[in-house]
Amino acid sequence: MRSAIQFASAALALATLTLNAVPVAIAAETADPVADARAFQKYFTEKFPKVKLKDFVNGPYSMNEDMHRQWEEKEQFPPYDFSLDAGKEMFSKPFKNGKSYADCFPNQGIGIRQNYPYFDEKEGKVITLELALNRCREANGEAPLSYMKDEMAALTAYMAFTSRGKPFDIKIPNDARALEAYQNGKRYFYTRRGQLNFSCASCHVQNPGERIRAEVLAPALGILNAMPIYRSEWGGMGTISRRFTSCNSQTRGVPLEPQADEYRDLEYYLSYVSNGLPISGPGARP
Amino acid sequence: MSMIGKANALKSLSIVLLIAASTSALAASSEADFKTAYAAAEAANKQAGSLRNQWTTTTAALAAAKKAAEAGDFDQAVASSKEAEALAKASIVQATSEKEAWKAIEIR
Numbered sequence: 001m002r003s004a005i006q007f008a009s010a011a012l013a014l015a016t017l018t019l020n021a022v023p024v025a026i027a028a029e030t031a032d033p034v035a036d037a038r039a040f041q042k043y044f045t046e047k048f049p050k051v052k053l054k055d056f057v058n059g060p061y062s063m064n065e066d067m068h069r070q071w072e073e074k075e076q077f078p079p080y081d082f083s084l085d086a087g088k089e090m091f092s093k094p095f096k097n098g099k100s101y102a103d104c105f106p107n108q109g110i111g112i113r114q115n116y117p118y119f120d121e122k123e124g125k126v127i128t129l130e131l132a133l134n135r136c137r138e139a140n141g142e143a144p145l146s147y148m149k150d151e152m153a154a155l156t157a158y159m160a161f162t163s164r165g166k167p168f169d170i171k172i173p174n175d176a177r178a179l180e181a182y183q184n185g186k187r188y189f190y191t192r193r194g195q196l197n198f199s200c201a202s203c204h205v206q207n208p209g210e211r212i213r214a215e216v217l218a219p220a221l222g223i224l225n226a227m228p229i230y231r232s233e234w235g236g237m238g239t240i241s242r243r244f245t246s247c248n249s250q251t252r253g254v255p256l257e258p259q260a261d262e263y264r265d266l267e268y269y270l271s272y273v274s275n276g277l278p279i280s281g282p283g284a285r286p
Numbered sequence: 287m288s289m290i291g292k293a294n295a296l297k298s299l300s301i302v303l304l305i306a307a308s309t310s311a312l313a314a315s316s317e318a319d320f321k322t323a324y325a326a327a328e329a330a331n332k333q334a335g336s337l338r339n340q341w342t343t344t345t346a347a348l349a350a351a352k353k354a355a356e357a358g359d360f361d362q363a364v365a366s367s368k369e370a371e372a373l374a375k376a377s378i379v380q381a382t383s384e385k386e387a388w389k390a391i392e393i394r
Contacts, residue, residue, distance in 0.1 A: 190388040254340040
């Protein structure tokens, strides 16, 4: 029976693909990040005229009044508090060599979340905060952390907390490789994948505010500003890496390895189009 | 043809079909059949991997094929391998078509 369903799904997916393959006035691929960000923010503010621009960082809570009230109550005793405390402690504890995370970051790592990810012109790649934290550890003789949750989520929670209210300020330097990384991230965001044939945009552009089973889908605008998040569904904290990989597996796609180039570029694109919206992490989500 | 003649002809056809069906049911798959089917599925899934677009259901079908083969159930092993190959090929079609199709839903 299961096999029959899967065969049917595969056939359905193929049929959908065939339909999708019909040309729908596809414009030439252009790279104009400024125009993209403007159009992106306009799309969401027009779709949800009652939601203030900065409130999009509150994800599904900005879409639904009842949920917003619940969230305000939840914020009295936020579920990410334990992680935040742990992150603060970890951040200030020196490594075995006497150095600390503060030595690896500008401004001692305080109030800088809004500048990540950035494009490193020396390396020619996007550097995310999670990646920078593990590189800091390795440079100081410490083992890297799992990118998915627990300690990495605690550290990024603390760094986000010290940056709350600061607007995302992602820069694309005048470097063809940076623009290419941005374009790759955009392509990843809109590309359908997995047996369910969903792209990130299928949920977070075309259907924010709608339900998928019991969940209210978050808008893509501002979706990374609240990271990392405590998710009731996960029963704990999760990083951006966890969010990306779990989105892939939910659509029945095999996730890439955390911090794969594609995910780094995706984070670059999604953060850039949310420029100007405040950091609100750590967040809590259903 | 008379009514009796028609009935006899139908009976004969039914018998032929029954024999054909039972013969095909008896034609069990061999380990070699499994190996061929599994290799084809693995090759397709490897191609999907090079396009960074494998499906979890392909992985599951490949695992089911291997498990069935280990248990000596080569009919199931071949069926699961073919299912895996079909899924892997669908994921390749998806990745290929999306190289251009993604632009259709871009916010502009």
